[in-house]
Amino acid sequence: MDVRDLAGEALAGMLARPVRTALTTLGTVLGITTLVVTLGVAATAGNQIVGRFDELTATAVTVDVPEHDSPLVAWDAVDQVTRLRGVSSAAALAESDESANVAVRANRLVDPTRAGGRTLTVVSATPGLPSAARGRMMLGRFFDQGHVARKERVVVLGEQAARLLGVTRLDRSPAVFIGEQPYTVIGVLGDLRRERNLSSAVLIPPTIGRRFGLRDVTRVLVNTRLGAAELIAGQAPAALSPGHRNLLQVTAPATPTRARDAVQGDVNALFLILGLVSLVVGAVGIANVTLVTVMERKPEIGLRRALGAARRHIAGQFLLESTLVGLTGGVIGASLGVAAIVAISAARQWTPVLDVRLAAAAPLAGAVVGLLAGLYPALRAARMEPVEALR
Structure with a gap:
């Protein structure tokens, strides 16, 4: 067969x-x-x-700056990072124990029927923070280099902080009191996909942060393009502090x-x-x-x-x-x-x-x-x- x-x-x-x-x-x-x-x-x-x-996490690089006798990272060093090929946005932050619990009031009036003041965190940041934190301005605008250079007493509230203080509109230039000093609110930052804790913070320019112990940069946020995170993680410390690059701690995502x-x-x-x-x-x-x-x-x-x-x-x-x-x-x-x-x-x-x-x-x-x-x-x-x- x-x-x-x-x-x-x-x-x-x-x-x-x-x-x-x-x-x-x-x-x-x-x-x-x-x-x-x-x-x-x-x-x-x-x-x-x-x-x-990749879109949410694989492009986020964080550089932590430890305490040192002299500032390891200057505020304008962020400009050196943004020049690196593959970086889409970057911003520097300053936080301290002294600024973690600061009394912030919406006005000087004492109203027994509502909370007039809150204990909030004050954070100093460079103008590129909205893009670096992947957020957007809900109201108003973020402070720019002009505000920083003129040392203007302006603040941007996180979305939750604005809600706690009762700031819902900016057409009348509302002010908040940090201690006894008034600061004009020029914007409200929200929809943060990175550094969500900033939603309950008061953001101020670096030039007026010394009053709250915010003198030196403590953290740098960097966003990269897809596939560039690993490269930027190696180059960012040298761009921020060429003489002390080994002292900076870099947190980079896993390889995509x-x-x-x-x-x-x-x-x-x-x-x-x-x-x-x-x-x-x-x-x-x-x-x-x-x-x-x-x-x-x-x-x-x-x-x-x-x-x-x-x-x-x-x-x-x-x-x-x-x-x-x-x-x-x-x-x-x-x-x-x-x-x-x-x-x-x-x-x-x-x-x-x-x-x-x-x-x-x-x-x-x-x-x-x-x-x-x-x-x-x-x-x-x-x-x-x-x-x-x-x-």
Whole structure:
């Protein structure tokens, strides 16, 4: 019995019961489709997760400046950092224990029905803070270099601090009292995605921070473009303090490549298990139907054995039938899976990530599943004796 005869018999066996074959193939189709969709969606979703991770955290670099006998970082050193290639924004901050709990009042009137004063944190910052903290001005504007140079007594309130002090409008140039000195409120900063604690702080220019012990820079916030964080983390200390770069402590995010691999690895592992479970269910369906087919075709098996067919011919015929069923289900399942990935990505406005190797290997996986599923029924058919089968 040559290969052509074997293939012809296997194909005839498949087409003899088309409805049953279609239902059997459906199990493999569902399994392969689920496997392709889960792995493809996992890769696509992992790519989106990493993209958002990059946007929010993988571009943030923080430089902490320890206390020293002399200032390690000058206030104008931030300009040197912004000149580095790959830096999108930067700002310097000054905080101290002395300015952590300062009495701030909205006015001099004593109103028993409402809180007139609060204990807030006073922070000195350079004009580039809104961009460096990834926030936006809810009201008014942030102080600029002109305010700093003229040593004007102006402040910008964090969104929560403005709410606590009852500052809701700036058209009448409201003032707050820090100690006994009035300061004009020129803006309210909110929607902070970085340094959220500044939402409850009072922000002042560096030139008037000495009154609250805010003389030296204690921290520098740097935002970089995607992929430049690691490079800037190494260059920022030299730009800020060339003679004391080893004293500065730099906090940089993990390498985006490692984060991407970790996220995609975890997501792929989870969905791979789900896809394999579906594939096993399809294999069990093929095995059950093939076994039923063997039982129904006992007379045919006995007649073939009586006419001289060897055990290997009977086993090969049923193995090839189950393999063809699995291969057909793999081809259909791979096609449906790729189409589903593209449809889901289009609906979610994602960029589909399609692995050509996965689409090519899916039909092969279906064939292997069919082969393994038909192994036991084929062996059982091959072991039948002609006399018992014909009886």
